Amino acid sequence: MWSSLPSFVAVYPEALLVTVASIMALVDRWIRPKAVFTWATIITALVALGLVFLTQGATFGASYAADSYGVFFKMIFLLVLLLVTLLSPGYNQLLKINFGEYYALLMFAVTGMMLMASTRDIILLYLGVELMSLSVYVLVGLLYNELRSLEGAMKYFLLGSFASAFLLLAMTYLYGLTASTNIEVIAKKVLEYGLSGNKALALSAALFVIAFGFKVALVPFHMWSPDAYEGAPTSVTAFMSVGPKAAGFAAMGRVFLVALGASKLEWTQLLVPLAVLTMFTGAILAVVQTNIKRLLAYSSITHAGYAVLGIIAGTKEGMAATMAYLFLYAFMNIGAFATIILLRRKDFLGENIYDYQGLSKTHPTVALVMLLFLFSLTGIPPTAGFIGKFYVFRAAFEAGHVWLVIGAVLASAIAAYPYLRIVMLMYMKPPEKEVEITLTPYIFAGLLVSVLGVLLFGVYPAPVIDFARACCAGFLP
């Protein structure tokens, strides 16, 4: 009898996360010291990370597979979960949102992302997207007393639902054409039936581009992101600036490179202009921002534009580049948000970029750390940001997108200005306001991990490159 049940080995990490998250959401009322939840999340994330590396194989009728492609992305998600958990406690306490549900929602979102990364079935992909999105909508709206938090959550929810509809429609076309929801079967059928030039398939690809464009915030589907980033609690912003984005790219890899691999020409044609638009719009709009969360929102739009270059390349190397890029991006971006959190006090947002004026004088170490993250985001060696950028540029160049790469490097030169502006304020202007730093051991650990990640992988990126390559090796033919 037991033998007829599917083996659950492949979903052990996800099962663990869901179980712990459900328990945490339930017992929140009875547990006073909220540090329990923080520690539970940290430990769960670490255990899940270990399980991710140990589990292998497919389950549920080959619709879900713990393959190496998924392993890399799951590593990113769990890293994000870990870092975000580390920078949450003090800040969340201040905003009175440091409760079990917060961590539970983070874990549910991460579970959704993991589903997206490991799925081999588009229905399951949709479930993953929804699980992730719904959790994040709630997280964005956690500060429901604040108007901007509500506004951000509302915008995110409405536009996100809209994107989900596009996703469903795209899947419908795909199912209609191939009579299957399994990604590998779809890929085979597309080839078999000679569908690569089919109009309906092209339409499906276009709809996928729109849906994923929303999720990873490609221009012109980025409208929600500055508002949602600004309105959400900063710890959540740190989470959503990397996690859901990476999940979106994981799904893009599955759908575009595998299922729609045959009609590469069509979706490349759609993604190239989007990528150019994204990189330049993000870079230019970031120049005029004065709220640092909005600024980083636009910056993360630009970074999505770079990351999509790897998908556009459409090769193994390109996918590996995007994966490495997202992994390295997690360190610097979450690090930057952690620094923003440091400045937050009860009656002081610390979100205006002029609050950073003269920080090097009052808090030299914090300023130095922020400087490091900002230069990494700019992509100046010897930081991780440069390695990531170099990798995606290289992959896109190799695939023949020379002009796209030239556009990308020029956009990165424009994008340097907003970061430089913050450095300028921190280092070259006298302090005007009294700024205090609230440093908890958690956030210190989070910052330490981020700084080490940015520096270590900036100087010695070989392990990341090798691992990303190894994970992509079996993914594409």
Next chain:
Amino acid sequence: MEVALRMAEFPLLSAIIWLPVLGAIALLILPRNDRLIRWFTLVVSLVDFAIALPLFSWFDKSFSGMQFVEKHTWIKAWNISYFLGVDGISVLFILLSALITILCVLISWEAVTEKVKEFHIALLLTSAAMMGVFCSLDLFLFYLFWEAMLIPMYLIIGIWGGPNRLYATIKFFLYTLVGSVLMLVGIIFLYLKAGTFNILEIMKLGLPYHFQFWLFWAFFAAFAVKVPMWPVHTWLPDAHTEAPTAGSVILAGILIKMGAYGFLRFSLSFFPVAAKAMMVPMLVLSVIAIVYGGIICLAQTDLKRLIAYSSVSHMGFVTLGIFSLEGNAVEGAILQMINHGIVTGALFMCVGIVYERTHTRAIKDYGGLATVMPIYAAFFMVFTLASIGLPGTNGFIGEFLILLGTFASKRWAAALGALGVIIGAAYMLRLYQQVFYQEVNPKVAGLPDVKMREVLALIPMLFLVLIIGCYPTPFLAFMHESVRSLLEHVHGASAVSFSEIIKEGLHVVLPS
């Protein structure tokens, strides 16, 4: 071209590069005691110079390949290695960088009073990155140092600079970054073609002309901004004017040499065909820089700005020498880079010395300094004459060799370039006259003369000006072999017909 390697028994170059980095890390944990920090940095830079000195004597001048080579695998996945080495083209720059670092510490002893720790960290990191640029034999490593140097330099100008420093530093950063990222695209292309970042391997690549043409311009973007060549020179006057004295000295002394070094090391050896084909446009740009920079100098009212524009003119001579592709001229260009580093660096130090006392850079605020500060005036006189290129000073040797070589390859360029010498004499002498002679301006009356520390910083420069001016042979001997083999490589490459140059040129405007 096969380049011979001579491995190092002791990782000398690594020691030279990483010692300042270690020093910077040590500074980070040192207490904020300004005196201690200054002395510590001085000791670090002195030790670094002492380690670099053996290069001067151990360097085998009869060997044309790379010496003191170190090679270790670094990022295997991309075939990147930690690959260092020097030849006759780069060895002198390392010595100059080490020397200038010491002088920068001395010269900012009293000028920098704010964030002393950060200043010295930035200074040491800049110095390390600059030496890394000159030693790298791996393109990736080179680019790493090349870009990494931007961060401390951005901070040096932006934090310790003059009133308009924010504008100047952003402009500096963005100009350089745009140039560098275009080079990055070129580097990626070369890497994908050659499968390696090894500079010596890429030299053997022998790409067809239409690739070389585009790559030449991609690399040109980075180097021309750094040199700076006309018309992308506009960041330099701003950066020089606003930078603190040490920043100006580094900029003039080493940083802008990196561009010219890049032309020599990469543009000529990677793209010999394109370099030959683009010779005339490059010479034209150089002549424009010489004459235009000189004429602009005549109209300057700010001491530092004048010297900054004179840099544009002098670096025009350097690129003129490089792209005339003639042995004497190339050697002259390398020597002139060193000379310009010494002379202009010294001039900026001199300006810094009076600026500390008067806090004005306007020429009209000075006058009659020769009676107020006679020793200072004597120093300034020597550097002025060296800048003009008076026989007996190093400037003469460099400019003479460049013009000699250029005359042999393109007469018109030499004739027009020589104009620059005349204009140079006009603006430098005019400057000297207005600042040191005439009535004593009440604003400068009673200024104390140079101090011991300042003399100590200026003496090595003075010494080098006269040594190179009177007996340049030992310095030129470093270059002979390397320059000869480089030019053999360039002239050995197949030439392109004139019609193809025109055709390829038209492709830029009208894609085929």
